[in-house]
Amino acid sequence: MALDDIIRVAVVGMAILQTTSIPSSLAFTFNTITGTHHQCFRQQIDNGRSQYETILQIKARQNDENEKLAEDGTPMVESQFRQDFDGDAIEWLVEEDEEEDCFELYDEDDDGSESIASLLPNLDFTSNSTSLLQLQNNETNNNTNPPILLQDFESNLSYFYLKNELGLSEEDMWRITYDAPSALGMTADTIRHKIKVLQETMNLNITELQSIVRRGPALLHLSADKNMAPTILYLLRLLDFSRKELKEMVLACPAILGYKKETLKAKVRFFTDVMRFTVPEARKVLLKEPKLWRASVKTGLMPHWRFLVLDLELNRDVLAHKILARNPRILIYSRDNNLVPKLIFYCIMTLHMEPHHVQKLLTKYPNFLDYNLDRCILPMTRYFLQDLEFSPTEFRAMLLAYPKLVTHSLSKIKYTVGFFRYELGLTGMQVKRVLYQAPQVLGMNDDTLRKKIDYLKQTYGLDEHSTDQGQLQTVLVGMPRLLVLNIENNLQPKVHYLREVFGGDLEALKNAVLRLPTLLAYSLEKRIQPRMEAILGANMDPGSITVGIVLAQKQYESWLHNHKQKIKKKQLQQEAIATAAPMDPSAPIVHWTRPRRPRQL
Helix, strand or coil: CCHHHHHHHHHHHHHHHHCCCCCCCHHHHHHHCCCCCCCHHHHHHHHHHHHHHHHHHHHHHHHHHHHHCCCCCEEEEECCCCCEEEEEEECCCCCCCCCCCCCCCCCCCCCCCCCHHHHHCCCCCCCCCCCCCCCCCCCCCCCCCCCCCCHHHHHHHHHHHHHHHHCCHHHHHHHHHHHHHHHHCHHHHHHHHHHHHHHHHHCCCCCHHHHHHHHHHHHCCHHHHHHHHHHHHHHHHCCCHHHHHHHHHHHHHHHHHHHHHHHHHHHHHHHHHHHHHCHHHHHHHHHCCCHHHHCCCHHHHHHHHHHHHCCCCHHHHHHHHHHCCCCCCHHCHHHHHHHHHHHHHHHHHHHHCCCHHHHHHHHHHHHHHHHHHHHHHHHHHHHHHHHCCHEEEEEEEHHHHHHHHHHHHHHHHHHHHHHHHHHHHCHHHHHHHHHHHCHHHHHCCHHHHHHHHHHHHHCCCCCCCCCCCCHHHHHHHHHHHHCCHHHHHHHHHHHHHHHHHHHCEEEEEHHHHHCCCHHHHHCCHHHHHHHHHHHHHHCCCCHHHHCCCCCCHHHHHHHHHHHHHHHHHHHHHHHHHHHHHCCCCCCCCCCCCCCCCCCCC
């Protein structure tokens, strides 16, 4: 039986209440629909349905036994059958001749699918005509109650307003029945006024109104003028929210409108006084994660803050402005089921992290705590520690260098490892070196990775099989971070500059790269170009850059000065030889210029 049909049956019962005596079971059913007996709602519906099926069976039996002709010859059914329900008698007088379209209160697949509404055929359920609920012999029954339209009942019931005008589904109505049952006992005008206040104060459309009522049915309990409107006005002034921002928060967390002003103010003071946020920063955080409004200051926000500051020894300013400001959900995660297992058991006890390591990890990627420990982080960790034989400290270094490693699936990581191992022909130790120095390659898609490898191979003329290891493999293992650099913005400008410096000699450039693959990882503007210009200015070979670029600044200056002195001395010697008088090879030696050793006795 659909909820609409149950409500209509209850309305029929109310209509009969105004025309004749009604057993208490129908009145009880109506009270149940309106929420008076919320906890036993489903049981009462099932009991009511069983009672109505029994009525149908009695009606069918009475129609067979009690049919007779009226005095004017019109076949009528008096069918004054009585049946006890909870000690009360129900009397139905049904007229069979009149054909009306009635609502079916049973599903078509149910047994005994005859409509309960068909027991009252004179009641118009569908049209706007003046069909009334009347007894067969109205004059003889001395009925003084005015006739009642079913539509008059429906139009004043909050259920039909929410269902028909607001457009909520039957599932939504069941939820309202469970979570906010007393709302169904209110008049449609009362609920309509509350919906109007929400709509006008926050410029909500019909879809947004449905979302708020669906996610926060308890709001229907609030007074529109004493609760909703003052709370909305207070929120607008509390942190200078715009109406658009307030609407976004309420749509994400409708329960905000049900809090007291003192509760809202206490939550805001936590962000401004404890975390030392400015008003714009606090507003930004609450807009980013509206569910923070639902967290208790005493039992939720403050314990989380103490755990992160006192237990993990995180810097207060770094925690507030660089971690929680970027991922405020950390404050609403379970401390026992999320923060402690990941930060204490995993980071500190498994990977041997220090507090500054944890702070670095969360600063670089605060969303690390969003990922499931059992399904995501631990399987990946076991693969690196057991299958690839990384030590915990090595894997810790990789995770600190690239915390987004946890965002990739284990199958993708295994595919990338297989690509280096079997397609590029690297050994197991070489693969470990590549992953350790450039864990970011695990986050690249296959096309990007192949594109960078092809670029290095074609630009420098690297051969994969020229030696036992191959020139390409030598460069990749020597400097794995080349795979992380951007081609257009990083590698290409360096290639153009070095080609020009080497005078277009690609073979000399390739030899320089093979001698020092890290050459291409240095900054062009800050390292390569200034030192190359100094080397060329000292009349040194461009290939000397492979020696000078790796030195610290003082060592580099000393190295360059020594080379300049050697070159200067060599030049002076050459000049002396050039200016000396030519010697006559036939002339006798006049004197011996080399000092003689003293003769030993």
